Amino acid sequence: MTPTATTIPATTGPRSVDETVALLASGDYVADRALATAVHLALAMHRPLFLEGEAGVGKTEIAKVLAKTLGRRLVRLQCYDGLDLASALYDWNYTRQLLEIRLAEAAGQHDKEALAKGIFDRRFLIERPLLQAITPEGGPAVLLIDELDRADEPFEAFLLELLADFQVTIPELGTIKAETPPVVILTSNRTREIHDALRRRCLYHWVDFPDAERERAILRLKAPGAPEKLSHQVVAFVQKLRQMDLFKMPGVAETIDWCGALSHLDAVELDPARVDETLGVLLKYQDDIARIRGAEAAALVSEAKAAP
Structure with missing residues (x-):
C-alpha cells in the first residue's frame, strides 16, 4: 500500500532521523539511514545539502519530496553550460523600462537622475530562480540547484553569498535577504569537481546505487503494477549489470522505466x-547495448532467476 504524503508546516521539520525517514517515505522516497541523516541535519542546521552521485539515483527527487512533504514551493534552477547571472538570479525588463522612459519624456519629465532611479524599481525586476527562492511571495521554498557540474566554474561564485547568508546584492536596489531561508538542495553527477569554497558551505552526501532490498522496495512504490516475480528478477538483473564495466550504468530511474516497460508488454x-528487445529502456549507449545483447543477456537472465 502506498503511504499517504504527510505535509508538515513549513516552519517546522522532522525532529529526528527516524522522523526524517518516515517523512521521506510518506513522499514515496525510500531512503537509507545515512541519506536520511544528511537530510535531517541539513534541515535542523539550516545548511544547504550537496548531493553527488551517478545520474538516476534519486538526488533531484529528494528536493521534490521535501517540497511536497514540508509544504513548501519548489524552485528549480536547472544548470547548463553558459548559465549566467541574468538567467539564474535576476534581469531587468528592458522593454518596460524603455517604455517608461518614453512615457516620462512625453509627459515632459526631463530630470534624468529621477528617471534613472525610477526605472530601476522592483516593478521592472524579473526574478529568476535564485531570487525567487529568497523572496516571500508564495511562502517558504525548497531551492533545487540541479546538476551544478554542468554550469561553468565561475557560476559557483554567484552562489557563495546566497548559500552563506541567504541573501543577494543587486547594485541598483541593495541587499535582499530571505525572511525564511529556503531549504537548499544542490546536485551534481560529478562530471567535474565542484570548488572547495562552495562545498564548505554545504553538508555533503554521496547518493549511491541502492542495494537489492531497497531497490525492490522502490519498485513496489514506483511500479506497483509489476508482478512481484518480475520486479525481483529485474532488480537482480540490474544489480548484476552494475558490477560490469559499462560506459553508463543504469540508475534507479532506468530500473523503474524498464520494469514499467516490461509490465506494459505483459511480461511476468x-x-x-524480451530483454534483448527492451535493452534501450535500460541502457542509453549503443556500445553497452551491443555488449549485453545476446549471450551476455541470457546469462544475466539465468543469474537473475536464480537470485534469492
Missing part, C-alpha cells in the same frame, strides 16, 4: 528475447 518474468 524475464526472458532473454
Whole structure:
C-alpha cells in the first residue's frame, strides 16, 4: 500500500532521523539511514545539502519530496553550460523600462537622475530562480540547484553569498535577504569537481546505487503494477549489470522505466528475447547495448532467476 504524503508546516521539520525517514517515505522516497541523516541535519542546521552521485539515483527527487512533504514551493534552477547571472538570479525588463522612459519624456519629465532611479524599481525586476527562492511571495521554498557540474566554474561564485547568508546584492536596489531561508538542495553527477569554497558551505552526501532490498522496495512504490516475480528478477538483473564495466550504468530511474516497460508488454518474468528487445529502456549507449545483447543477456537472465 502506498503511504499517504504527510505535509508538515513549513516552519517546522522532522525532529529526528527516524522522523526524517518516515517523512521521506510518506513522499514515496525510500531512503537509507545515512541519506536520511544528511537530510535531517541539513534541515535542523539550516545548511544547504550537496548531493553527488551517478545520474538516476534519486538526488533531484529528494528536493521534490521535501517540497511536497514540508509544504513548501519548489524552485528549480536547472544548470547548463553558459548559465549566467541574468538567467539564474535576476534581469531587468528592458522593454518596460524603455517604455517608461518614453512615457516620462512625453509627459515632459526631463530630470534624468529621477528617471534613472525610477526605472530601476522592483516593478521592472524579473526574478529568476535564485531570487525567487529568497523572496516571500508564495511562502517558504525548497531551492533545487540541479546538476551544478554542468554550469561553468565561475557560476559557483554567484552562489557563495546566497548559500552563506541567504541573501543577494543587486547594485541598483541593495541587499535582499530571505525572511525564511529556503531549504537548499544542490546536485551534481560529478562530471567535474565542484570548488572547495562552495562545498564548505554545504553538508555533503554521496547518493549511491541502492542495494537489492531497497531497490525492490522502490519498485513496489514506483511500479506497483509489476508482478512481484518480475520486479525481483529485474532488480537482480540490474544489480548484476552494475558490477560490469559499462560506459553508463543504469540508475534507479532506468530500473523503474524498464520494469514499467516490461509490465506494459505483459511480461511476468524475464526472458532473454524480451530483454534483448527492451535493452534501450535500460541502457542509453549503443556500445553497452551491443555488449549485453545476446549471450551476455541470457546469462544475466539465468543469474537473475536464480537470485534469492
